Amino acid sequence: MAAYPGGLSAQTAVVLGGLARRFGTRTVLDGIDLRIPRGQFVALVGRSGSGKSTLLRAIAGIDHEVDGDGEILSPERVSVIFQDSRLLPWRRVLDNVLLGLPRRGPHAAAAEARARAALAEVGLAGREDAWPSELSGGEAQRAALARSLAREPELLLADEPFGALDALTRIRMHALLSEVWQHHGPTVLLVTHDVEEAVLLADRALVLEEGRFCLDLAIDLPRPRSVKDPRFAEYRERLLAALGVREHESGSRTQAAAAGPGPDPEADSPAASAEVAALEEVGS
Numbered sequence: 217m218a219a220y221p222g223g224l225s226a227q228t229a230v231v232l233g234g235l236a237r238r239f240g241t242r243t244v245l246d247g248i249d250l251r252i253p254r255g256q257f258v259a260l261v262g263r264s265g266s267g268k269s270t271l272l273r274a275i276a277g278i279d280h281e282v283d284g285d286g287e288i289l290s291p292e293r294v295s296v297i298f299q300d301s302r303l304l305p306w307r308r309v310l311d312n313v314l315l316g317l318p319r320r321g322p323h324a325a326a327a328e329a330r331a332r333a334a335l336a337e338v339g340l341a342g343r344e345d346a347w348p349s350e351l352s353g354g355e356a357q358r359a360a361l362a363r364s365l366a367r368e369p370e371l372l373l374a375d376e377p378f379g380a381l382d383a384l385t386r387i388r389m390h391a392l393l394s395e396v397w398q399h400h401g402p403t404v405l406l407v408t409h410d411v412e413e414a415v416l417l418a419d420r421a422l423v424l425e426e427g428r429f430c431l432d433l434a435i436d437l438p439r440p441r442s443v444k445d446p447r448f449a450e451y452r453e454r455l456l457a458a459l460g461v462r463e464h465e466s467g468s469r470t471q472a473a474a475a476g477p478g479p480d481p482e483a484d485s486p487a488a489s490a491e492v493a494a495l496e497e498v499g500s
């Protein structure tokens with residue numbers, strides 16, 4: 217990626233001009249223009265294979281084979297979380313959160329305090345000495361979020377971080393991410409299949425289709441947000457329409473516009489459904 221003419225301003229976290237990515241003869245990203253203001257929560261939605269992860273990897277600086285112009289906050293201010301927690305199994309939870317942070321010297325005590333505070337913030341106080349194998353899927357993702365928070369990122373890139381979680385855990389994670397964003401105010405780019413996740417959490421939803429954005433939608437809903445708000449349904453329908461999904465195909469709740477991992481069947485039990493309904497207000 218070449219430097220962007222004009223570069224980042226103090227108000228901008230990401231700026232891309234004509235970003236392209238080809239794999240052999242196949243063009244996956246075809247001239248993406250994007251400017252993300254600092255502090256904005258952006259959801260990146262698209263069908264499976266539309267190039268969401270490819271775009272996130274380009275922004276994260278993991279993929280250097282991209283063409284076009286762009287400028288992103290420097291890597292030490294960017295943190296990435298993935299669908300799997302990527303915790304190192306041979307390190308205890310606290311040591312995972314401390315990865316890459318100073319363990320010795322004048323900044324070690326402050327780093328450990330930040331790591332412990334981040335674990336407390338995600339509800340894992342008391343689990344610092346656990347091994348990753350002792351955590352549930354949701355706890356592991358919370359530990360991954362803590363690892364990001366401990367770095368105090370200005371840009372948080374999240375590639376379907378809740379995609380492998382059951383419905384109930386996913387809703388709890390929505391509330392947690394919403395709180396974290398409101399408390400710390402990082403810029404967030406969240407890749408998701410789930411249009412309801414996008415409308416619950418984001419200020420802006422981008423729909424990627426055939427290598428370009430076919431919709432750039434400002435989501436102007438007050439927080440805390442509820443799926444029961446009639447305007448919520450309007451945003452949801454607009455996103456589904458952009459994805460080419462008709463209402464009767466979309467199902468009742470949080471249906472992915474494209475194939476993704478299904479919810480845990482146990483989460484659809486009557487007790488779980490009641491809890492889901494109670495939890496559906498994010499950020500409340």
Ligand SMILES: Nc1ncnc2c1ncn2[C@@H]1O[C@H](COP(=O)(O)OP(=O)(O)OP(=O)(O)O)[C@@H](O)[C@H]1O
Nearest residue numbers: 239244262263264265266267268269270271409474
């Ligand atoms: N390293 C690679 N080599 C060749 N093709 C690739 C490579 N990485 C991605 N692709 C292709 O690029 C396209 C976009 O992939 P990408 O993972 O970005 O899609 P996605 O929108 O994130 O999909 P999903 O929602 O299923 O995760 C896919 O067709 C994929 O096969």
